[in-house]
Amino acid sequence: METPKKGKKACTECRQQKAKCDVYLNPDEPCTRCRKVNAACVVSDPFKREHKRKRISDLERESEDLRRKLRASQPAGPHPSPIALLTAAAEMGVHTPASDALSGSPQPLPSYPPQLLPPTGLENGAPVPALDGDTTKPRTLNGIQVSGEEADDLFQLFFRYYAQFLPILDPQTRPNTYYEQSPFLFWAIIGVACRAYSRNPTLLMALARSIIEMALLSTLSVSPPSHTIQGILLLLTWPFPKGDHPDVTFPMGGILLHIAMQNGLHIPMSSHEFSRVKIAAPSEPDLLRRSELWAHSVIVYQRVCVTKGQLPRALGNLGQDPAQRQVLFEKIAPWMALKLRCQELIAKCSEAAMENGMRTMSPDQERALDIILRMYEDQVDDLELQTVTDDERFDTALCRMAIQSFHFYKNPTSVSSGCYQRILVTACSLVDYIRLLSDRVGFLSMVPVQMGFALLLASTSLLRILKSNAASQGLETSRARACLFAAINLAQQMSVDSADLAAKTVTVLKAVWNSNKAFRKMDGSEYNSLRIRSRLVLSPILDVVWWWRDEFDPGSRSVRSVVEPAQGNAYARSRYSGVADAGLRPVSDTNREITGATAVSGTPERNDAFYLDEQFLADFEWALGDDALFSLDPLPSNWAATNNLL
Structure with missing residues (x-):
């Protein structure tokens, strides 16, 4: 009886990768592939090939379980999740009243898990922290002094209540050391923490412009670029309220991304290739820190673009091939990878919607x-x-x-x-x-x-x-x-200044809710279309603000009352349509239908006049800075010259 032939043996590594194996030629030596990649060459009959995606999923689940057990065994350490942190603090009885937090009462500092420690710097040699006995020195910025005691209070506030949302800094580092590392980073921490500092409520707006100027000049700083990136991350996550400074949030987002890319953070495993001097390849801990700092940079940059109604660049357009992106997601913590994937979906959806067409949409496009x-x-x-x-x-x-x-x-x-x-x-x-x-x-x-x-x-x-x-x-x-109604109350709690976005949100929501004219045509029927259609996710928000200003903005009414009777409805419509073509609002079929109806009746049009109240609407991004995109004097003396510019 003829014995059945056995198949050629292959090692487990080649079987896992579905690669050709020649170990059967010489069973006592590793196969050619294993020698080449320096892998263990083992032949095992009971081996079963493991699905790669399932293995990665299992590893992520196992890693998260280990982190959960580690946090449970360390009661004093916070969870990277703010909700979980606050819940644990309440259960352990260490939650202090809001009044203590606002007054800056000293509290014990948390210690972050190892994977959340800040980068040691993109250059060699991190500064040594100051001794525990050192007294925090007073600091002055453009004539505004912060005493050592105030600095200690503000750092306590920051690491107890703010850092949980952006865990990129070491809470054990003293304020003096932060200042020695980077004055800009020191003042960025102070600027964020003084948002709710009742012992000196004047600091927030007094320091705002100077800190923003430091951020814009930080590209010329000799401090390690990691500190510059961290400082900009803080200012973009907690931007200053509108004051005597322009809104530079959007351009600062571009600065953040470009500094990170200039220093090779977008390719963490090859970031040493971006150094001006020859340095060693990053170690595993440094690779983890660089990957997390890059992930934070991308997340914050994309959020800035979304909140400003601009199209963010997706990860695929930031110089990473698929293999590098996979390494990034494997290195960073699962909760951070989830944030990154969420932002990626928003970016890709916005791009797909723009490619489909948004200003005027046919039924097929809808x-x-x-x-x-x-x-x-x-x-x-x-x-x-x-x-x-x-x-x-x-x-x-x-x-x-x-x-x-x-x-x-x-x-x-x-x-x-x-x-x-x-x-x-x-x-x-x-x-x-x-x-x-x-x-x-x-x-x-x-x-x-x-x-x-x-x-x-x-x-x-x-x-x-x-x-x-x-x-x-x-x-x-x-x-x-x-x-x-709960959202209105919550926005009031968020507000730190009458000029910030939360305060203006309350004003708009209250007024439009009680309005009988909002989202209505002149005849009382429903106006069922967006008039602001070029700002992506931000357009529905700006559209509500547009309805508010139509009815409640005195400046808008004054311009309309002067211009329309003098020039006639037809002239006003043509001029306003020109502004719409320049980007303020689309002239859709629905708009033309309304315009035609009002022209017949001779009634002035409420919805076609335009006026940019830059003090109120700057946070809603009618312009990217202090100056409006278009401006009109209350009187029509320069009306013709202005329209020639349009």
Whole structure:
């Protein structure tokens, strides 16, 4: 009887990779492939090939379990999740009242897990921390002095309440050492922490302009670039309220990204190739720190673009090939990778929506947009399966809310498809998260800008749907109303200055909610289209502000009353249409229909006049700085010259 032939043996490494193996030629020696990659060459009959994606998923799950056990064994250490941190503090009885936090009472500093420690610098040699017995020195910036005691209080506040949202700095480093490392980073920490410092409430606006100037000049600093990146990250996460300085948030986001790329953070494993002097390849701990700092830079940069209504660059356009991106996601913590993936979805969805066309949309384009949005919402569903903590669920909810905001570009005849109901659910979940955070911490002045933007996007979406006819077509609105009113109260808690975005949000929401003219044509019928259509996720927010200024902005009414009677409705319409073509608002078919109706009746048009109140609307990004894109004097003396420029 003939014995059946046995197949050629292959080692486990080659079998895992489905690679050709020649170990059978010489069983006593490693195969050619294993010798080449310096891998262990083992032949095992019971070996079973493991699916790579499943293995990565299992490793991430195991890593998260180990981190959870580590945090449970260290009661004093915070969780990188703000909600989990506040919950643990409350359960352990170490949560201090909000009044103590605002006054700057000294509290024990947390110690971050190893993977959250700050980079040691992109150059060799980190400064040695000061001795414990050293007294913090007073510092002065353009005539504004911060005493050593105030600096200690502010650093305590920062690491107890702010750093949990952006864990990039070492809480054990003394203020003196931070100043020696980088004066800009020192003042950035002070500028963030003084937002709610009741012992000296004048510091915030007194220091704002000087710190912003330091940020813009930091590119010329001799300090390690890591400190410059960290300082800019702080200022973009907690931007200063509008004051006597221009809004440079958007250009500063570009500076952040370019400094990081100039120093090779976008390719952490090869960042030594970007050094002017020959240095060794980064060690494993340094590789981890560089990867996390790059992830933070991308996340903050993309958030800045979204909140300013600009298209952010996706990771694929930042000089990384797929293998490098995979290494990045493997190195950084799972919660950080989730934030990065959420921002990537928003960036890709915004780009797809722009390619589809947004200013004037045909029925086919609207159907295509609906398909695009459903595709990206399905991807958010996949991300939600990976969430563990409340703040991770906040990230996915904000991602979903940003994607769903593009539904407002379509005509609201798609209410039957359920998009409005889904928007209400998402918006309410965002408000609930921030309300839960407020209940646990007692105050919201320390929350980062993305939470304020989430509250603004959710509340304006709720407002628009509740003021529409869709509210009477079977939608559950009682919970939506309660969440809208809760959002107004939460925005009041977030405000640190009458000129900040939270304070202006309260003004707009209250006025538009009580208005009988908002989202209505002159005949009282519903105006069911966005007039602001060039600012991506920000457009629905700006559209609500436009309705507010139409009715409640005295400057807008004064310009309209002077210009329209003098020039006639037809002349005003032609001039305003020219402004729309320049980017203020689209001249859609719906707009033309309304214009035609008002022209016949001879009634002045409420919605076509334009006026840029730069003091109020700067935070809503009608312009990128102090100067308006277009300006008109209250009197029409220079009207013709201004229109020649348009």
